[in-house]
Amino acid sequence: MSYLGVRASRLLQMLLLLQNRGRLTSADLARELEVARRTVLRDIDALTQAGLPMVVYPGHRGGIELGFNYRTRLTGLAADEAEAVGVLLARPQEALAAVGLADAARRASRKLLESLPDQVRERAILAADRFRFLPDTAGDDDPRIPAVAQAVREHRIVRLHAHQSSERLVHPVALVWSRDGWNLEDARAAGELVPLATWGDVNISSRTFAFQVPPLGRRPAGKPRARAGRA
Secondary structure, X not given: OOHHHHHHHHHHHHHHHHHHHOOEOHHHHHHXXXXXXXXXXXXXXXXXXXXXXXXXXXXOOOEEEEOOOOOOOOOOOOHHHHHHHHHHHHOOOHHHHHOOOHHHHXXXXXXXXXXXXXXXXXHHHHHHXXXXXXXXOOOOOOOHHHHHHHHHHHOEEEEEOOOXXXXXXXXXXXXXXXXXXXXXXXXXXOOEEEEHHHOOOEEEEEEEOOOOOOOOOXXXXXXXXXXXXXX
16 A cells, blocks of 8 residues: 555544544654654644644643544444444455455554544454454465456456467456355356356466446356366
8 A cells, every 4th residue: 555545544444433432642643643743743733734623732631633623434333233343354264364454454443443423333242352363374365366356457468378278268247255165257258257266277368358347336246167168
């Protein structure tokens, strides 16, 4: 993540901390955000200049808070929904790690928890402690998965069974997880799902393909192949 991206992420988390916990000292914020106090003070200045109602109280009992009841909250969650959120956020996400999104998922989880109202957040945290998951120590460290994930993001042409007689050219538009593992969705074959076990050696081309993402919820579900063949 770039410097600007890291700072934007930190500023958002600071706002969520202040809106949910009320007045905090610069030391409190520095500890939560894992930065120096001078960094917190610079961030407070930046938020003030951006027009946000940052109120700073000096002295021993002072601190920093959001003025004018400035709030952005996720509301309307029932008790069981709050528990479900807590368990979902606590569950190890090996699939996200496989496509390089584990760190982003952890940051998003913290922000989502901080955005919840106090009682909802407490119930979610309690549920995460009551219903826990042990991570899969084996994991899925296949280097082809993050490589193909990047090809999906950049619409790059991929060759399966590269440099072999059975080489197949595919246009990967998605990676689909099933109980049997990862599948590649090939737009060149009408959305056919190609299982990871049939990929062979993978070559990511510098060439891209044109693809228009269907409207949300309208993409047809592909069917896995038993094996990969020629294009």
